[in-house]
Amino acid sequence: MSIPISWYLLVAIILFGIGILAILTRRNVIVLFMGIELMLNGCNLTFLAFSRSFGNSVGHVSAFLVIAIAAAEAAIGLAITLAVFRHKGSVDVNEVRSLRG
Amino acid sequence: MEKVLFILFAGGAILSAIAVILPVMARTPVHSALALVVTFLCLAGLYALLAAHVLAVLQILVYAGAIMVLFLFVIMLLNLGQERTGPPKRATSRVLTSAVAIALVLLLTGQIFGALGTSVGFKTNPAVMAGSTGPDQCVASCLTREVATHPKKDARKICQTECWESFGSLRSVGRTLFSDYLVPFELLSILLLIALPGALILAKKNLDLPGSSETQLSEGNES
Numbered sequence: 001m002s003i004p005i006s007w008y009l010l011v012a013i014i015l016f017g018i019g020i021l022a023i024l025t026r027r028n029v030i031v032l033f034m035g036i037e038l039m040l041n042g043c044n045l046t047f048l049a050f051s052r053s054f055g056n057s058v059g060h061v062s063a064f065l066v067i068a069i070a071a072a073e074a075a076i077g078l079a080i081t082l083a084v085f086r087h088k089g090s091v092d093v094n095e096v097r098s099l100r101g
Numbered sequence: 102m103e104k105v106l107f108i109l110f111a112g113g114a115i116l117s118a119i120a121v122i123l124p125v126m127a128r129t130p131v132h133s134a135l136a137l138v139v140t141f142l143c144l145a146g147l148y149a150l151l152a153a154h155v156l157a158v159l160q161i162l163v164y165a166g167a168i169m170v171l172f173l174f175v176i177m178l179l180n181l182g183q184e185r186t187g188p189p190k191r192a193t194s195r196v197l198t199s200a201v202a203i204a205l206v207l208l209l210t211g212q213i214f215g216a217l218g219t220s221v222g223f224k225t226n227p228a229v230m231a232g233s234t235g236p237d238q239c240v241a242s243c244l245t246r247e248v249a250t251h252p253k254k255d256a257r258k259i260c261q262t263e264c265w266e267s268f269g270s271l272r273s274v275g276r277t278l279f280s281d282y283l284v285p286f287e288l289l290s291i292l293l294l295i296a297l298p299g300a301l302i303l304a305k306k307n308l309d310l311p312g313s314s315e316t317q318l319s320e321g322n323e324s
Contacts, residue, residue, distance in 0.1 A: 003107050008151065009213055011111045015118055015140075017206030022122040024198035030130045030176060034121055034137050037168065041144050044156070046213075052151045055265070060274045061282045063156050067163050068289050072296035074168045078175045079303035085179050086306075 008049035016042035029081050029091045033074065040070050107150055114143035130176045134169060141165040152269040240264050 015038050022035030044063040051059025081091060088095050117139035120132075141164040148157040243260035251259060267273050278286055 003103060003150070006214065006217065007107065007111070008147065009217075010210070011114065011147065013206060013209050013213065014115050015144075016209065017202055018115070018118045018122060020205055021199065021202040024202055025195065026122060026124070028130060028181075030172065030181070031122065031133055033172070034133055037137065037164070038118055038121065038140065041141070041164075044160075045144065045147060048148055048151045048153045048156060051153070052268075055268065057268065057273050057277045058281075060153055060156055060269060061278050061285075063153070064159065064274070064278065065282075065285060065289060067156075067159055068293065071163055071168055072293055074171055075296055075300040076303065078171055079300040081175060082178065082304045091179065091181065 005049050005053045008045060012042040012045040012049065014042075015039070015045065027092050027094055029084070029093055030078075032093065033077055033081075036077075037070060037074070040066055103150065106146065110143045110146035110150065114140050114147065117143065130181050131173065134172050134176060137172070138165050138169050141169070154269050155271050155274050156269075 019035040019037075019039030019042065022038065023032055026032060026035070044066050047059040047063045047066070051057060051063075084096055085091055117136045120136040121140065122133070141160060145157045145160040145165070148154075148160055240257070240260045243263060244256055247256040247259055250256075
């Protein structure tokens with residue numbers, strides 16, 4: 001293994017940070033979902049890097065589960081976005097304040 | 102060679118991830134989505150470098166294929182050309198949110214590399230790396246087979262190379278998934294089964310929520 005695991009971890013942390021930045025700065029719901037996907041991918045990269053380092057394929061199983069859950073989350077979240085857009089005519093998260101948030 | 106590929110994929114993933122979120126580079130959500138596809142493809146390359154071949158293929162199939170098609174489909178269904186958002190945020194709030202994000206990243210870096218036993222240097226803790234002699238379970242099961250035909254020292258060497266070569270293959274991942282992690286796998290199938298009609302019902306044209314039919318009628322018809 002010529003590339004140390006910490007390089008992969010650093011890439012994963014940077015991806016996670018970019019995801020957080022997307023969620024904190026953008027207001028378009030769809031871009032927020034993309035930020036969540038970036039964070040999930042950063043987590044997956046961490047799982048796989050440690051899995052490689054320990055020589056154990058449990059990390060692969062975790063990453064598999066994360067990918068499947070991300071698919072379900074994207075489907076439900078985008079359906080909610082569609083419903084909100086029909087209701088409000090906008091995908092700006094600041095417009096959605098029916099719960100007084 | 103491996104290093105060149107790593108730098109290529111990691112740089113591509115980070116740069117395109119930045120392109121996803123920067124409003125300057127991605128003026129419409131479609132641009133963000135296309136940059137996100139590049140990120141996922143680069144990440145699939147990184148997974149392949151980590152010998153996770155199955156996950157690399159799944160990443161391309163599920164993320165770059167299915168999920169991104171879903172994203173683009175919704176973007177085009179909503180007809181979001183230019184972002185119709187309100188007035189731009191004040192500079193102070195932008196700086197504040199960026200500072201919070203950077204602080205979180207630094208915290209994560211400190212925690213993870215602290216747990217590895219080093220500072221942010223690129224060395225790895227020998228105590229952590231000592232566990233990486235090979236896939237232990239695989240070696241153990243292989244040894245019981247090979248000891249019969251080979252001397253013990255040779256058998257261990259054969260098994261270690263064999264297990265490292267099969268690491269991340271469909272066989273080894275599938276064996277773990279369908280033996281020790283069968284219950285989470287089945288629960289996941291139930292989750293997907295629930296998510297499918299859930300998404301269909303939520304995206305239906307006339308969403309009748311119980312108790313909110315009046316507001317639905319008055320506000321829903323305007324938009």
